[in-house]
Amino acid sequence: MEEHKKRYLQEFLCRTKVSLEDCIKKIRDQEVRLRSCYAETNGFSSDEFVRIILVDAAFIIELLLKHNFRTPRKENDRIFNKPVMFLDLMTDMQLLENQLPFFILEELFYLQEATPSSDYRLSTFVTDLVVRKRQPTVSEK
Helix, strand or coil, rough: CCHHHHHEEEEEEHHCCCCCCHHHHHHCCCCCHHHHCCCCCCCHHHHHHHHHHHHHHHHHHHHHHHHHHCCCCCCCCCCCCCHHHHHHHHHHCCHHCCCCCHHHHHHHHHHCCCCCCCCCHHHHHHHHHHCCCCCCCHHHH
């Protein structure tokens, strides 16, 4: 899964035109608040903690964007090309221990320069994907 997360981070950075440095700065600015959302973070250095949050947050945002904009899937995208993996991931994302604070997802999401429509809201994407657990159809691949 780490391979997928890193690839999604790169795709997020390329598509949104947000620099890695801007993302890191945004997370560092919120590090104290982020750490307060977790019971155990003392085992991670600042760099490790920021990296974990960045990779996981970018993965979730990119997953939401890919799902909601129904963009053509890359052949090596095993998440969207295998519906079972997609559904397993949706279940995994709902586990309390796997959740990220929503505020950091929003802050990274809204770093993007442009939004394609007025409905381009992270909360709408989350509702569509997680609450409804909507599976991508064959025609969307």
